[in-house]
Amino acid sequence: MVLKTRVTELLKIEHPIIQGGMHHVGYATLAAAVSNAGGLGTVTALTQRTPELLRDEIRACKALLKPGKPFAVNFTLLPSLAPPDYGAYAQVIVDEGVPVVETAGRNPGKWIAFFKKHGVTVVHKCVAIKHALTAQRLGADCISMDGFECAGHPGEDDVGNLVLLAKARTALTIPYVASGGVGTGEQLAACLALGADGVNMGTRFMATKEAPVHDGIKTALVKADERSTTLVMKSVGNTERVYKNDVARRVQEIERENPGKIEAIRHLVSGENYRKSFQESGDPDSSVWSCGVVMGLIDDVPTCEELILRMVADAERVITKRLPSMVGGRSGGLWSMVAGRSRL
Amino acid sequence: MVLKTRVTELLKIEHPIIQGGMHHVGYATLAAAVSNAGGLGTVTALTQRTPELLRDEIRACKALLKPGKPFAVNFTLLPSLAPPDYGAYAQVIVDEGVPVVETAGRNPGKWIAFFKKHGVTVVHKCVAIKHALTAQRLGADCISMDGFECAGHPGEDDVGNLVLLAKARTALTIPYVASGGVGTGEQLAACLALGADGVNMGTRFMATKEAPVHDGIKTALVKADERSTTLVMKSVGNTERVYKNDVARRVQEIERENPGKIEAIRHLVSGENYRKSFQESGDPDSSVWSCGVVMGLIDDVPTCEELILRMVADAERVITKRLPSMVGGRSGGLWSMVAGRSRL
Structure with missing residues (x-):
């Protein structure tokens, strides 16, 4: 499909x-x-x-x-x-x-x-x-x-x-x-x-x-929910959505005390830190790393093909089954023929 | 329909x-x-x-x-x-x-x-x-x-x-x-x-x-866009989404200076203020009043019936026309018959 x-x-x-x-x-x-x-x-x-x-x-x-x-x-x-x-x-x-x-x-x-x-x-x-x-x-x-x-x-x-x-x-x-x-x-x-x-x-x-x-990061994505991200660097006008861990909270604390001072947080938000988490340690709690609210919907680690085919199949089921089953009444559609007369 | x-x-x-x-x-x-x-x-x-x-x-x-x-x-x-x-x-x-x-x-x-x-x-x-x-x-x-x-x-x-x-x-x-x-x-x-x-x-x-x-509030809703709301009372753990005006900005300033002190902002966020805006003055800038991000999609002031019928008609058009036109390929559907052979 x-x-x-x-x-x-x-x-x-x-x-x-x-x-x-x-x-x-x-x-x-x-x-x-x-x-x-x-x-x-x-x-x-x-x-x-x-x-x-x-x-x-x-x-x-x-x-x-x-x-x-x-x-x-x-x-x-x-x-x-x-x-x-x-x-x-x-x-x-x-x-x-x-x-x-x-x-x-x-x-x-x-x-x-x-x-x-x-x-x-x-x-x-x-x-x-x-x-x-x-x-x-x-x-x-x-x-x-x-x-x-x-x-x-x-x-x-x-x-x-x-x-x-x-x-x-x-x-x-x-x-x-x-x-x-x-x-x-x-x-x-x-x-x-x-x-x-x-x-x-x-x-x-x-x-x-x-x-x-690293698998440690994938495991964190599966375990987390939709409340597991937070925003840092809002005070410097370059807001970033990241995993909600103690390092991110520390960045937020520093920003509250020193709003807008990138120098005060630079050592915590450097890309090298999260490269290490992603590529070496797999530790989700040792750096500030980007992830989206969608982590609340991640429950497994499929192959890319499994993920894409599943999504397309689910989308198609919604488009061809769920949504059409709701349409009825004067404008036609299957539902009006089988069940909708009383609502007209 | x-x-x-x-x-x-x-x-x-x-x-x-x-x-x-x-x-x-x-x-x-x-x-x-x-x-x-x-x-x-x-x-x-x-x-x-x-x-x-x-x-x-x-x-x-x-x-x-x-x-x-x-x-x-x-x-x-x-x-x-x-x-x-x-x-x-x-x-x-x-x-x-x-x-x-x-x-x-x-x-x-x-x-x-x-x-x-x-x-x-x-x-x-x-x-x-x-x-x-x-x-x-x-x-x-x-x-x-x-x-x-x-x-x-x-x-x-x-x-x-x-x-x-x-x-x-x-x-x-x-x-x-x-x-x-x-x-x-x-x-x-x-x-x-x-x-x-x-x-x-x-x-x-x-x-x-x-x-x-008051019509003044309706006019404000039509004029505003999706960036016209802001959040107040985050510091007191009772976040409220409101119209982004000078009173709301003042509340945010006070919260930055006195985080968590509801007494410091109470006079600005009282319901009586926005009752006056809604029911008496129609002035969108004189109180802190609730409104949602959807104001970016509000372009007119229809009757409730016009609004509801328009929404249902638009939803039905999406469900019966736009989305089905995208479905094709192996699982069938009209598109596969008229245009999809080359992709199979």
Whole structure:
């Protein structure tokens, strides 16, 4: 079975499910597993310390892909005093013939233009309708609309996807996918109902067999519930949704005492800490690491293919069975024929 | 057309749309308009200063109702040092033969039992899965599941309805409705996809012709967007979502300086202030008043009937047209016949 949407057409994928960029998770093995399962896998560019290492990772991904399967690279513009050599990373992406780029971050105009010029399909990830409209104007092919539920940076507006996706439908003409909070087929169906043409998942894909993170982290994702995330760095205007542990609470305490002082918390929120949790220790309590509210819906560690096929089957069951069974009355439908006369 | 769900059956209503309890808004006129339009209208008990005034309001509602239309009374257990005479209010509800009660607040067990004993259908409104499970065990007939998007008190967990409703599906056996963030037919369809059997709306019903609030407030709801709400009283553990204006910002400032001191903000958050805004001045900037993130989706002030019929028509269009058009491939469906062969 398949779900055919504007996004499956645009990205030339079988199922409208994208694995979004994730630092220290978005390696070739996961991206290839998702793409081979009919979704769109994503290698995270800046997890690679140099453009040449990104080239190696892209080639590793290509070597793992079944024939004809597309994949993506995430290209995130970070606020930074010493920015990475974005131009060199972008050139590698183009040189290697990557079919899809997921851009993210502020002022993506120059990069959207660059990728478009080289024939790359651009999905821009953003947290607010205003930014989505800008990206559409700048030439993005698709928006990944990030709700308040998402792991990492949900922006400062606190608007959940039930409203954000419904609003995007009225604002955008290009297709968009739901990002943040999604991990089940019922949610996939709901997002399609809201106007999205697919979903983008990060945290849910961390709890898969192929995700290249330590089992300790996957176990934490399964054990946790929907109340197990919290927000840090709100005081510095760069809010991040992370696992609710003692290190995160310590960051919040420091922020209450020293609001806005990034120097006071930098040692606790460094990416190197969570790289160690993900790649070495597997200890979910020793660093501040990003995860989404969807962890309340994660109960197992399937393969990427099992997860994607289960979601599509569940979405299809909702679309072809549950929802039609509710429709009846004057406008027709099976229910009106079998049971609805008395209500007319 | 109708949407037939477990909730329309349970509440004996035509459309799965409930108008939830709202202080200084939930009067007879609005409740009757919603019920007459085929939804379930709700009179708010504690907006009436005495049990006898509630009796008058219930009778006023009954006088406005078309024959055979049910309605509800909201019965909220407030944290209070000097609680109202709940027993007397509950007795009036039972005496007047109110068919449905919407309970809300902590420790509802005694009251759920009381209403059930007298044959009243009980919808319990709560913000967390844990509380929903308790209410189910205590005998509630239905849950109104309040997400982070909701006006008033979203609880302290910050879980939006995209995740909360999906989780409720796996946790509850009794039906539930989505409360918070909902105002469109696409969202109604999405909530049904997530497992809910209907929706409960407050803010969206404030912006209707029949809502007994000043036009100035309705205009504010139309003008605002999804970023126009904010949270106050987080520091006192009784978070409230309100309109983002200077008074709300002042409350937040005081809370930052005096966290947890309700005395320091009481004069700004009193119900009497917003009663004046709603009922007298119509000034949206002179008080702290509750409203939900859904205000970003409010563009007009229709009648309750126009709103409900539009939502049901839009939901039905999503269910019968948009979603089925996406289904194809091996499992069948029209799409596979007309366009899907090449993907098999």
